[in-house]
Amino acid sequence: MKRAAVAAVAAAVLLGAAAVLWNVHARASVTEVTGLVGSEKEGFFADEAVRDRFAELGYRVQVRGRGSRAITTADTGGVDFAFPSGAPAAEAFRTRHGVDREHRPFFSPMVVLSHRPVAEALQRAEAAAPAGDGTWTLDMAAYLDLAEDGTRWRDLPGGAPEGTGRNTVLIRTTDPRTSNSAAMYLAVVGYLLNGEEVVSGPAPGVAERAVPLFLDQGGPPDTSRQPFDSYIALGPGHTPLLWAYESQYVAAGAAGELPEEAAVLYPAPTAVSAHTVLPLTGAGDEVGRLLTEDPELQRLAAEHGFRTTDPGVFADAAAAAGLPVRTRLDDTVNAPGHAAMEGLIREVERHYAGKPAAGTAG
Amino acid sequence: MRPGRRRARAAALAALLAAALAPACTPQASGVLRVLAGSELADMEPLLERAEQETGVRVEMDYTGTLEGVQQVVSGQAARDYDAIWFSSNRYLALHPEGRDALGEQTSVMASPVVLGVARSTAEELGWTGGAEVTWADVAEAAAGGDLSYGMTSPAASNSGFSALVGVAAALSDAGSALRASDVAGAAPELERFFSGQRLTAGSSGWLADAYVRRATGQDPGPELNAMVNYESVLLSVERREELPEPLAVVHPADGAVTADYPLTLLEPAGAQAAERYGALVDHLMGEEVQEEIGRTTHRRPMAPGAADPGPPSLPELPFPATAEVADGLIGAYFDEYRRPARTVFVLDSSGSMAGERMAALRTAVDTLTGGDGGSLDGRFQRFYHRERVTLLPFASGVHRARTFEVDSGDPGEALDGIRAGVRALEPGGWTAGYAALAEAYGLLAEEETGGRFTSIVLLTDGEVNRGPGLAEFRDGVHAGLGGELRGVPVFPVLLGESDPAEMEELAELTGGRVFDARSTSLDEAFREIRGYQ
Numbered sequence: 060m061k062r063a064a065v066a067a068v069a070a071a072v073l074l075g076a077a078a079v080l081w082n083v084h085a086r087a088s089v090t091e092v093t094g095l096v097g098s099e100k101e102g103f104f105a106d107e108a109v110r111d112r113f114a115e116l117g118y119r120v121q122v123r124g125r126g127s128r129a130i131t132t133a134d135t136g137g138v139d140f141a142f143p144s145g146a147p148a149a150e151a152f153r154t155r156h157g158v159d160r161e162h163r164p165f166f167s168p169m170v171v172l173s174h175r176p177v178a179e180a181l182q183r184a185e186a187a188a189p190a191g192d193g194t195w196t197l198d199m200a201a202y203l204d205l206a207e208d209g210t211r212w213r214d215l216p217g218g219a220p221e222g223t224g225r226n227t228v229l230i231r232t233t234d235p236r237t238s239n240s241a242a243m244y245l246a247v248v249g250y251l252l253n254g255e256e257v258v259s260g261p262a263p264g265v266a267e268r269a270v271p272l273f274l275d276q277g278g279p280p281d282t283s284r285q286p287f288d289s290y291i292a293l294g295p296g297h298t299p300l301l302w303a304y305e306s307q308y309v310a311a312g313a314a315g316e317l318p319e320e321a322a323v324l325y326p327a328p329t330a331v332s333a334h335t336v337l338p339l340t341g342a343g344d345e346v347g348r349l350l351t352e353d354p355e356l357q358r359l360a361a362e363h364g365f366r367t368t369d370p371g372v373f374a375d376a377a378a379a380a381g382l383p384v385r386t387r388l389d390d391t392v393n394a395p396g397h398a399a400m401e402g403l404i405r406e407v408e409r410h411y412a413g414k415p416a417a418g419t420a421g
Numbered sequence: 422m423r424p425g426r427r428r429a430r431a432a433a434l435a436a437l438l439a440a441a442l443a444p445a446c447t448p449q450a451s452g453v454l455r456v457l458a459g460s461e462l463a464d465m466e467p468l469l470e471r472a473e474q475e476t477g478v479r480v481e482m483d484y485t486g487t488l489e490g491v492q493q494v495v496s497g498q499a500a501r502d503y504d505a506i507w508f509s510s511n512r513y514l515a516l517h518p519e520g521r522d523a524l525g526e527q528t529s530v531m532a533s534p535v536v537l538g539v540a541r542s543t544a545e546e547l548g549w550t551g552g553a554e555v556t557w558a559d560v561a562e563a564a565a566g567g568d569l570s571y572g573m574t575s576p577a578a579s580n581s582g583f584s585a586l587v588g589v590a591a592a593l594s595d596a597g598s599a600l601r602a603s604d605v606a607g608a609a610p611e612l613e614r615f616f617s618g619q620r621l622t623a624g625s626s627g628w629l630a631d632a633y634v635r636r637a638t639g640q641d642p643g644p645e646l647n648a649m650v651n652y653e654s655v656l657l658s659v660e661r662r663e664e665l666p667e668p669l670a671v672v673h674p675a676d677g678a679v680t681a682d683y684p685l686t687l688l689e690p691a692g693a694q695a696a697e698r699y700g701a702l703v704d705h706l707m708g709e710e711v712q713e714e715i716g717r718t719t720h721r722r723p724m725a726p727g728a729a730d731p732g733p734p735s736l737p738e739l740p741f742p743a744t745a746e747v748a749d750g751l752i753g754a755y756f757d758e759y760r761r762p763a764r765t766v767f768v769l770d771s772s773g774s775m776a777g778e779r780m781a782a783l784r785t786a787v788d789t790l791t792g793g794d795g796g797s798l799d800g801r802f803q804r805f806y807h808r809e810r811v812t813l814l815p816f817a818s819g820v821h822r823a824r825t826f827e828v829d830s831g832d833p834g835e836a837l838d839g840i841r842a843g844v845r846a847l848e849p850g851g852w853t854a855g856y857a858a859l860a861e862a863y864g865l866l867a868e869e870e871t872g873g874r875f876t877s878i879v880l881l882t883d884g885e886v887n888r889g890p891g892l893a894e895f896r897d898g899v900h901a902g903l904g905g906e907l908r909g910v911p912v913f914p915v916l917l918g919e920s921d922p923a924e925m926e927e928l929a930e931l932t933g934g935r936v937f938d939a940r941s942t943s944l945d946e947a948f949r950e951i952r953g954y955q
Contacts, residue, residue: 211597224675225597226598226738294735413744
């Protein structure tokens with residue numbers, strides 16, 4: 060009995076010690092989580108305040124930036140969650156990896172970033188107008204007319220804004236094959252070219268007219284961050300019009316990085332991109348839940364320009380940064396479903412590869 | 422917010438936290454990042470040393486030519502040996518599906534447009550100073566009128582030459598958007614006028630800039646140039662070189678330029694460690710202070726906002742082709758149609774020591790140049806060009822009979838077959854009368870009209886010259902007596918086997934050439950690399 064009692068005490072002591080150790084370890088230990096995220100969200104995850112908040116919640120989140128559509132085919136070894144933008148990209152990832160859960164913590168409407176003299180030139184051409192709240196409205200149908208006619212900046216009434224002269228009026232986008240941002244552009248122009256209806260099936264006539272809007276830009280960049288960096292650093296001559304996430308504009312504005320004469324144009328119509336977390340592990344799922352539910356992470360997301368479930372949080376963040384934004388988005392279109400979108404993109408891809416479109420001779 | 426702009430307070434806090442946990446973990450990002458880089462990025466080494474001190478990430482750069490790098494990425498070799506690539510642009514690479522798929526995260530660290538530098542007196546004569554508006558068409562006009570002799574790198578070897586070709590083609594065809602094959606075809610006469618002014622070609626933008634300076638100062642016997650197409654950053658560094666007899670005026674054509682944006686790019690599939698090191702390095706490089714230093718020390722435009730103050734002029738970005746087909750068609754037409762044709766003499770050692778493997782290597786190398794290595798991207802244009810005149814001049818104890826071929830644009834096959842057969846017929850034996858053969862090569866060139874061609878001599882020897890005149894006799898007895906145009910014909914010695922590197926270096930310097938080392942690579946690679954200089 061005595062020995063048993065000693066053993067029991069010893070066991071209890073050991074257990075106690077183990078418990079203390081376990082407790083210490085648990086508090087110090089941090090779950091490492093790796094995500095594949097659309098490049099427009101890298102800045103959010105790199106923010107120390109975001110990292111600190113995740114640390115408080117017990118996570119260390121590492122991210123690898125990719126084009127949202129490239130995320131679908133990227134290597135997922137060691138990856139806990141994917142975080143692409145846009146419903147079509149999310150749908151593609153879900154299907155390919157058999158993911159059945161998702162979180163939609165943030166949203167971003169697409170905008171066109173420009174420079175005041177460029178916006179004014181478009182205004183003289185009756186394709187853009189100031190909205191009274193410091194933002195501009197870009198009439199996408201009028202823009203399409205200019206672009207499809209191959210209008211040069213120098214041909215606009217009142218002449219070309221400095222540095223833009225010889226180039227055609229054309230919005231710079233990312234690569235629709237790899238990036239969601241460009242796919243959203245395709246959604247909007249596809250809607251207009253389809254007689255103001257969302258493309259829902261094979262639409263060779265729409266694709267044929269949409270293809271030059273991409274190919275005429277030349278070799279496109281892969282992610283939404285690259286052309287954005289060029290827009291900020293290299294002036295209106297380099298990038299007069301850029302298709303971007305509103306969040307990129309707000310985040311850069313809050314950090315005081317926008318060009319002096321930056322102008323934000325809300326396309327009419329525009330598309331709203333949902334940023335979707337697709338978990339591959341339990342930890343990835345938990346990160347998705349925290350991004351959606353943790354008020355502090357939601358507040359930080361708004362600081363980075365993302366709209367969250369509470370519109371007031373975004374409006375406050377933009378106001379704090381002194382940035383004009385469109386508070387109400389009235390004129391938006393839905394992206395086509397995954398299959399219809401893939402059909403359009405495949406058509407663009409064929410032309411990039413220098414091959415004739417399917418169904419045409421030779 | 423961009424990663425470079427994290428809050429200092431939070432960073433300090435994180436550092437404290439890291440210190441508290443120190444026994445449990447080492448600095449997260451420390452370690453080596455292996456990078457395959459364009460040779461022009463060697464000037465980033467001091468900044469990378471500082472990055473190592475501050476981030477713990479040691480960057481190991483291996484340098485290569487831009488298009489050779491593209492080939493390594495496309496073939497998958499780069500992903501096996503490196504974590505990341507860093508070239509002046511990924512645009513040509515991204516035109517190829519295999520290239521695009523290999524690219525992971527990319528960050529443009531800095532930028533530099535490809536523009537024109539003109540000797541100040543020439544710029545004044547042409548009325549191009551004082552903020553005058555100059556277009557690429559004006560440059561073509563001056564070139565065709567004989568007022569402009571410029572150097573430009575080979576578009577098949579170097580990104581600055583390729584960017585210039587694309588930009589000039591877009592500007593001269595007045596394409597408002599991405600170039601199409603029809604734009605290029607329509608602008609052919611204008612492009613020929615533009616390239617009639619090109620009098621020097623090179624495989625790298627750095628060598629080109631050095632050659633420009635050497636010619637301007639008379640160190641290099643080649644004809645003096647009065648302009649150079651190069652990165653704005655290279656032109657700004659040359660502009661300030663004290664030894665230049667007159668400064669360069671940097672001309673930013675009003676119709677725009679193609680801009681290199683130096684994307685530091687993680688290769689797929691990157692491991693988590695490499696990704697972390699990459700992240701730490703990029704954060705450091707994009708910080709405002711480092712960006713300012715990049716602007717100050719390399720003259721490239723910083724990409725972080727506010728770091729360039731006052732900013733250089735914003736240039737329209739000339740459209741880049743959207744397909745590989747158009748880009749490759751343009752490069753092919755440049756060599757075969759637009760630029761001045763090449764005149765090349767191959768002085769080939771067929772002494773006894775060349776027997777066996779070395780002769781086989783020579784045959785392989787010549788097969789590549791005559792067949793064009795269509796399977797590799799860089800090899801596609803490292804070949805004999807249409808309109809090129811090629812002489813094979815073998816030597817051993819004495820100088821053998823020369824055979825000359827001209828590659829006809831309509832039927833290139835005949836000359837190419839002849840060149841291949843000529844090399845196959847070489848029978849090694851005897852000693853090495855290298856300088857006697859070289860003197861004969863200049864003699865051959867003296868008998869013909871070489872003006873207007875890119876003329877050069879390739880000297881392949883696999884051992885010390887041990888018959889006939891030596892280098893001193895060649896220098897004083899032959900080279901010193903050459904007429905102006907011939908004196909400017911460079912010799913490109915190729916090191917093989919037991920050749921004397923120091924002597925070949927001296928020969929290259931004497932003639933304004935460059936030594937290529939086939940001992941460390943292969944004869945095939947050396948011959949292909951020389952193409953960039955011919």
